[in-house]
Amino acid sequence: MKVVFAGTPEFAAVALDALLGAGFTVPLVLTQPDRPAGRGMKLQASSVKQRAVAAGIPVAQPQGLKLDGKYAADAAAAREALLAAEADVMVVAAYGLILPQWVLDLPRKGCLNIHASLLPRWRGAAPIHRAIEAGDTETGITIMQMDAGLDTGDMLLVGREPIRADDTTATLHDRLAALGGRLIVEALQAGALTRTPQPAEGVTYAHKIEKAESTIDWRRPAAEIERRLRAFDPFPGGVAMLAGEPLKVWRAELVDGDGEPGVVIATGPVVACGEGALRLTELQRAGGKRGPAAAFMQARPVAAGERFALITG
Incomplete structure (x- = not known):
């Protein structure tokens, strides 16, 4: 079976490795x-x-795939390359370009997508981040027969993966990438698979992560902030202001305590939130390296009563 592969980041590279x-x-x-x-x-x-x-595989890098769009010349060249490849199927994983209908129709067995969620939950660009941010306890991989919609195609295979209490996007990403590689091999080796339409209920969208979301709002519940920090690791992290200095907050743990949101209520430092409090455990100064809060506190002690700024969007 000839398999054309479309993907970009490490998540996709793991699947390519599995196919090869x-x-x-x-x-x-x-x-x-x-x-x-x-x-x-x-x-x-x-x-x-x-x-x-x-691996010695020819590579095409079109800026767009619309034959009548801004990058029509790129699209035409990609079409010639795809026709010459004579693929039975295309496997897509985090490619980054929307596939127009002419691409979907080209391979004999269509296009299969490796999607990092249990569809129809978390369609869209950032399913791993949003699952952690929302407090989901389980996610997984869906191998989907692609159609013209946004992650709306029929499901072929589903693999489940628990979300651990300490998972970051980085740690969960690696397990899901490995699972995606195993499942796409299983799907292609199986030949004919039952196509199951996605349920109409339970659809959610995993919108792209924006850098502006990194600002920590201490008025939110501590549990929500802690999840967001894990969801935004390794990008974009959490950003807070202390005495006019921007800090990156990478990790924190839930602790008992209350006070005015943003105020340091104990050494650690422990910061009061809208509900509960957080002990900040991994920090980074501007231009510095991320590291344990204890090392940060040696260089810049943070005393009870200091206040992190409440930044409004």
């Missing part, structure tokens, strides 16, 4: 164009491109 490890022929990989990254903002290839190049 299982012996599938991958004649073509689609991924996002190289992007500036790092301190020097040098162009950097995606994780998927790096894997494909190492």
